[in-house]
Amino acid sequence: MTDAFSLDPRLSADTHAVGDxxxxxxxxxxxxxFPWLILVPRRAGVSELTDLSAVDAATLTGEIRIAVSVVQALVRPxxxxxATLGNVVPQxxxxxxARFRSDPAWPGPVWGHGERRPYPLxxxxxxxxxxxxxxxxA
Structure with missing residues (x-):
């Protein structure tokens, strides 16, 4: 793709970088x-999984597995x-x-449940x- 990748402003506003x-x-x-990671493929103009090349889709699958393992080690959920949604942020x-039986949204989805509570610094x-x-x- 010829367009340069840039992070959607909403994702940028609601998150903090862990790394690449x-x-x-x-x-x-x-x-x-909710301990919660977001993976964003660094590809411009991509909104659906099917927009990725076969190679990128395979790489993404491996990176999802790594992220799940990290979340499991990080907080033992x-x-x-x-999930991918993209209804609010199309990128x-x-x-x-990470979900816990004791979390405020269990067993329902986290989206739209109460007010976001930022981490203390x-x-x-x-x-x-x-x-x-x-x-x-990893």
């Missing part, structure tokens, strides 16, 4: 209620939800959400550092 994998930028959703991005720094280390070790 071969294909995806990894972001932390700034909502302390009861379940990890992986292709995948949610990797020290907690955000800790989770970003730990997540980055887990990705580096």
């Amino acid at each position: 994998l071969a294909l995806c930028s990894v972001l932390l959703m700034d909502d302390a209620r 009861d379940k990890v939800n992986v 292709l991005h995948l949610h990797v959400v 020290h907690a955000r720094a800790q989770i970003l550092e730990r997540a980055a280390q887990l990705f580096a070790d």
Whole structure:
């Protein structure tokens, strides 16, 4: 593609960078209620999984597996939800959400449940550092 990749402004406003994998930028959703990573393939103009090349789709599958493993090691959830929606932000991005039977939205979806609660600065720094280390070790 000839267009340069840029992160959707809504994703940029709601997240903090963890780092980059071969294909995806990894972001932390700034909502302390739900430990939540977002993978964004660094490809311009991509809104659906089917917009990716076969090679990129295979790479993405591997990166999803890594992100799920990182979330499991990071917070030991009861379940990890992986989803693509794109109704609000059309740029292709995948949610990797740690879920706990005790979380405020269980067993329903996290979307639209209450108000987002940003991480306190020290907690955000800790989770970003730990997540980055887990990705580096993966």
